[in-house]
Amino acid sequence: MADVFERIYGQPHVREFLRASTSGRRTTHAYLFTGPAGSNKTQAAFALAAALICPEDGCGSCADCTRIMDRKHPDVRFYQPEGANSYLVEQMREIVTETELAPIQASRKIFILDRIELMGPSAANAFLKTLEEPPADVTFILLGRTRESVLSTIVSRCIVVPFRHIPATEAAAIISQNTGASPELAKIAIEASTGSIANAMAFLQSNEHLAFRQEVLSALLSLEKSDLWDVIGQARKLTLAAKAPLDKMRALREAERAKNEDLLSKTTLKQLEKRDERELKAGSLRAFGRMLAITASFLRDVLAVCAGTPELVINYDVADGIREVAERVSEAQVIQALSAVEDCRDALARNVSPETCVDALLLQIGEALYGSHSPC
Ligand SMILES: [Zn+2]
Incomplete structure (x- = not known):
């Protein structure tokens, strides 16, 4: 039986619980999925959304299921905190308003809110009443790292579904089983997708993502011989490559809105436009x-070689390059380079322009690794 729940990899208990509750229609209006990054919560949330909307409880093959699992269904919304590190009160007010609008295609609307542990008391205040008693056609699926990290006023209004940590080797095995990729390649994909099995599988199936990884790696490998202008050129190239799929998505979404212009009210169109911008x-x-995940993975590999444990290298396809870098640098320098990755992540979260962030990232890594030349 290849229903949507089959795609909740590595979580047999969750799979059975959700399958039983949707097939028996013992569903509720608010779920809280808790589990560490990479435990497949997001994929499970979309699977549950499909089961709630599909006339056959998530058959996995109808138009509704396909659109939902491809994350393209207009009535299944996915939100992440819009503040640097929190949900904003204004964002929550908008979500509440959206719950009051009629669904666009389906008979119900599903609101998936990621990183719910980043919702502070003020944002929660704007949301609790709706979470407790949403419109009859609305279901919330909230995703959080741990139960304890989520405000108790939110937890108490939800059915809590705990997800287990999936060990890296098991995750790699699941991915190779489902994609035919070697376990070594699966590990590369997991690192590039910050631990998520579903994203790692999408990564392996996308030539664009694989080519992007190559570009990031070759930029990193050429840093030693690059002057300032080379680095800025590389940064520009990476920024464009990272943005390319988004430009395509923007054009698609604009075309879709234009197509529906006559059918939808001005308010709904405005809402759709806002949602598209957010997405x-x-x-x-x-x-x-x-890009940062690939960069960090590369630097951790260099560190592994410096530390005398080359068997831990993940990016085996560039092992020679990694060894050459490791011969030229010290562990302290690699650790400093890794902190540039964190700086970049913070800057992006604070809305600094990606161009500026990527320039700074490559320059800082170059400076950390080759600014002063001391051997391993
Ligand atoms: Zn279906």
Whole structure:
């Protein structure tokens, strides 16, 4: 039976719980999925959304299921905190207003809110009443790292579904089983997708993502021989490559809105436009997040070689380059380079322009690794 729940990899208990509750229609209006990053909560949330909307409880193959699992269904909304590190009160007010609008295609609307542990008391105040008693056609699926990290006023209004941590080797095995990729390649994909099994599988199936990884790695490998202008050129190239899929998505969304212009009210169109903008922003953060994940993975590999444990290298396809870098630098220098990755992540979260962030990232890594030349 290949229903949507089959795609909740590595979480057999969750899979059975959600399957049983949707097939028996024992559903509720608010779920809280808790579990560490990479435990497949987001994929499970979309699977539950499909089961709630599909006339056959998530068959996995109808138009509704396909659009939802591809994350393209207009009535299944995905939100992330819009503040640097928190949900904003204004964002929550907008979400509440959206719950009051009629669904666009389906008979119900699903609101998935990621990183709910980043919702502070003021944002929660704007939201609690709706979470407790949403309109009859609305379901909330909230995703949080741990139950304890989420405000108790939110927890108490939800059915809590705990997800287990999936060990890296098991995650790699699941990915190779489902994609046919080797376990080594699966590990690369997991690192580039910051631990998420679903994203790692999408990564392996996308030539664009694989080519992007190569570009990031070759920029990193050429840093030693690059002058300032080379580095700025590389940064520009990476920024454009990271943004390319988003430009495509923007054009698609604009065309879709134009097509529906006569059918939808002005308010709904405005809402859709806002939602599309938000999703593009989230998509942009994800694309640059992937770049940072690939960069960090590369630097950790250099560190592994410096520390005399080359068997821990993940990016085996560039092992020679990694060894050459490791011969030229010290562990302290690599650790300093890794902190540039964190600086970049913070800057992106604070809305600093990606161009500026990527310039600074490559320059800081170059400076950390080759600014002063001391051997390993
Ligand atoms: Zn279906």
